[in-house]
Amino acid sequence: MLSQILEEIFIRDLAILREEILRYDDEESLWIVDGEIANSGGNLALHIAGNLRHFIGAVLGGDGYVRNRESEFSARAVPREKIIAEIDAAAAAIRAVMPGLNKEILEETYPIEVFGRPMTNAFFLTHLATHLNYHLGQINYHRRLTANRKM
Incomplete structure (x- = not known):
């Protein structure tokens, strides 16, 4: 049940993220x-x-995705369609992995220690959902703050 709830939240919020990116005035913004x-x-x-492709797709799903976290923050002028493709790939990873996470798997320890201590898959997946939502709020604020403004 929890995995279904989390999958629904991830997919819902990634759809909102997709719309936020499309609502920017232009790519420069x-x-x-x-x-x-x-x-x-x-x-x-x-x-x-x-983040989602790595921690859900690669770590839990074994899909082979290799993350470049530094590039996530240093990249500039990535075309909007490439950003949308990355969001869609994250959603696909979630749809592929989450249905296979039953109650027993959710209670197991997440395969890597992200915060320097062990935690269950359920705990870490819940963290990932709140992390997504935190940044989604930042993006919404950034989009509105930068509307019709060039730097």
């Missing part, structure tokens, strides 16, 4: 940073997709 705003909407979207 995706990459605006200013003062204390160190991460652009484009970088945050790449980070969300890379």
Whole structure:
């Protein structure tokens, strides 16, 4: 049941992320940073997709995805369609992995220690859902803040 709930939340929020990226005025606006705003909407979207593809698709699903976390934050001027493709790939990884996570698997220890301590798959997947939502809010705010504005 929890895996179905989390899958629904991941897919819902990735669809919202996709729409947020499409709602930016133009591709240039995706990459605006200013003062204390160190991460652009484009970088945050790449980070969300890379994070989910790595921790769910690769670690739990064994799909072979190799993450480049540094690039998630350093990339600039990635075309919007490439960002959308990354979001769609994250959604595909979630759809492939989450249905196979039964109650017993959710209670097992996540295969790697992300925060320097062991945690269950259920705990870490819940963390990933809240992490996605945290950054989704940042992207929404960034998009509205940068609307009709060039840096």
